[in-house]
Every structure is written in structure tokens, then in C-alpha cells.
Amino acid sequence: MTKLLVSVRSAAEAEAAIRGGADWIDLKEPDRGPLGAVSCEVARAIVAEVQDRAPISAAAGELCDWPASDARDLLAVPGISQLKLGLSGFGGRSWHGGWLSARREIHAAGKDLVAVIYADAAAAKSPAPLEIAALAGATGSRWLLIDTFDKRGGNLFDHQSALELNELFHFARGHGVTTAAAGRLTAAAIATLPLNVVDVVAVRSAACGGDRRGLVSAESVATLRRLVRNLAAVSQASADDDPRRADSLGDSRRFREASQFP
Numbered sequence: 488m489t490k491l492l493v494s495v496r497s498a499a500e501a502e503a504a505i506r507g508g509a510d511w512i513d514l515k516e517p518d519r520g521p522l523g524a525v526s527c528e529v530a531r532a533i534v535a536e537v538q539d540r541a542p543i544s545a546a547a548g549e550l551c552d553w554p555a556s557d558a559r560d561l562l563a564v565p566g567i568s569q570l571k572l573g574l575s576g577f578g579g580r581s582w583h584g585g586w587l588s589a590r591r592e593i594h595a596a597g598k599d600l601v602a603v604i605y606a607d608a609a610a611a612k613s614p615a616p617l618e619i620a621a622l623a624g625a626t627g628s629r630w631l632l633i634d635t636f637d638k639r640g641g642n643l644f645d646h647q648s649a650l651e652l653n654e655l656f657h658f659a660r661g662h663g664v665t666t667a668a669a670g671r672l673t674a675a676a677i678a679t680l681p682l683n684v685v686d687v688v689a690v691r692s693a694a695c696g697g698d699r700r701g702l703v704s705a706e707s708v709a710t711l712r713r714l715v716r717n718l719a720a721v722s723q724a725s726a727d728d729d730p731r732r733a734d735s736l737g738d739s740r741r742f743r744e745a746s747q748f749p
């Protein structure tokens with residue numbers, strides 16, 4: 488069943504998200520960019536609040552800043568299982584080596600690195616979505632997130648069609664990668680997601696009533712959770728009715744050829 492992840496910036500928000508039924512808590516400071524990291528103190532307070540009630544991931548900024556970033560302090564925070572690093576600035580530049588080395592370092596701290604695709608790759612100057620999915624698939628990554636870099640307007644579907652997302656995630660799941668979709672997802676955008684290939688729906692803005700710098704509310708989270716559960720049940724029922732449908736959607740030759748990792 489597709490899970491609902493909620494990004495929070497404080498222990499109080501984490502409590503509200505859990506009360507609303509969030510399956511997953513993600514730590515993120517929205518004032519510090521699309522993948523802004525919370526401080527180590529805030530991270531420890533949130534982990535203490537959540538205890539074992541949900542898995543916890545954390546945004547850790549951009550790979551280009553990682554070597555000197557204060558987000559590195561999150562490596563020492565127990566209870567966080569995944570870190571997310573964006574690839575802004577690496578479009579047209581070599582990034583595989585730096586990403587793999589950050590992943591080794593994060594693994595050594597007992598955590599996983601999430602491969603992050605920015606759907607608005609041109610604005611982020613990041614590598615193309617398929618390139619990131621291909622590296623994640625070829626190197627045994629367990630997690631792939633698609634999100635948006637520019638949070639000022641629009642949502643995921645201003646940059647990526649549902650069919651493209653279906654192909655991308657179908658490919659990733661075929662390589663054993665768990666998939667997460669984000670990017671200022673509204674209820675209408677969530678209803679457009681190809682939930683047959685989305686393991687995690689990730690939100691902040693919608694959980695704050697639309698303004699990601701606002702406050703996460705238990706009521707908004709509960710509404711989103713009901714929506715995700717209902718849509719996932721419908722998606723599951725239609726896959727059960729016609730199991731070939733889900734498989735065929737991501738099986739275009741163009742996609743398979745383009746996704747060959749060198």
C-alpha cells in the first residue's frame with residue numbers, strides 16, 4: 488500500500504503529522520531550500536518525539552555543498568534511516584563518483600542515501616531524470632525520490648507527465664528501488680499520480696494547507712492520508728482486474744534503450 492510521508496521542521500509538527508496518520512516522517516527546513524536540512528538539535532528533538540512510531544528520513548541539502556555542509560552533523564543522529572542529497576548544479580558535469588562516495592560515507596554511518604531527481608532539471612541545472620534513475624538502478628540504490636527544485640510555483644506535473652513518471656518508476660521498481668513522488672503535490676496532483684508504481688507520496692506544502700513555510704496540521708495530514716489510502720485501494724483493485732495493464736505501461740522500447748547505464 489502506498490505510504491504518506493510528511494516533511495516536518497519541528498517536534499510539534501512531527502507530533503501533528505503522526506496524529507494525522509503520517510506513515511513516514513521526513514526532516515526538512517523549508518527556509519533552507521528544496522532539500523534544506525534541519526539542525527542537529529532539531530533532528531534529535533524530532534527523533535525523540537517520534538520514537539518508533541514511524542521511519543524517519545532527512546533532507547541534507549545538495550551534493551555540491553555536502554563536503555563542507557553542516558548537514559553532515561545528521562550522520563551522527565541515531566533514528567534517521569535515509570538522507571537525501573539533491574544534484575543541483577551537476578547537469579552536464581560528472582557526478583557519479585561524488586554521489587557514490589557520499590553514499591559510501593552515509594552507509595558507513597548506518598544510513599541510506601536517497602537518489603533525488605529534480606523534475607525541473609533545467610531550473611536546478613541537475614542531471615536528467617532518466618540518468619539518475621539509471622544510476623540508482625545500476626548501483627543497487629534502495630530509494631528514488633522525484634521532487635521539484637523551484638518551490639515558488641507549479642507542481643511535479645508542470646515538469647513531468649504521469650506517463651513519464653510511470654515509465655521512470657516502473658523502471659526503478661524493476662531494479663528493486665523503492666519510489667517516492669513529491670513536488671508541491673495538491674490533492675488533485677496526488678489523484679493524477681500513477682500509484683501502481685509509487686511507494687511513497689511525499690508532501691509538505693499540502694500538509695501545511697498550501698504554504699510550505701506554514702505549519703503542518705493533523706487535519707490536513709488526515710485528509711491526505713485518506714486520499715492516498717482510497718486512491719491506492721482503487722489502483723490496486725484495477726491492477727488485480729487486469730495485471731497486464733500495470734506491466735505494459737512502463738514497457739516502451741524507447742525508455743528501456745535510453746535507460747541503459749553505460
Ligand SMILES: O=C[C@H](O)COP(=O)(O)O
Pocket residue numbers: 494513515634635638669670671672689690691692693699
Ligand atoms: O519530501 C517531500 C517534500 O518535503 C515535499 O515538499 P512540498 O510538498 O512542499 O513540495
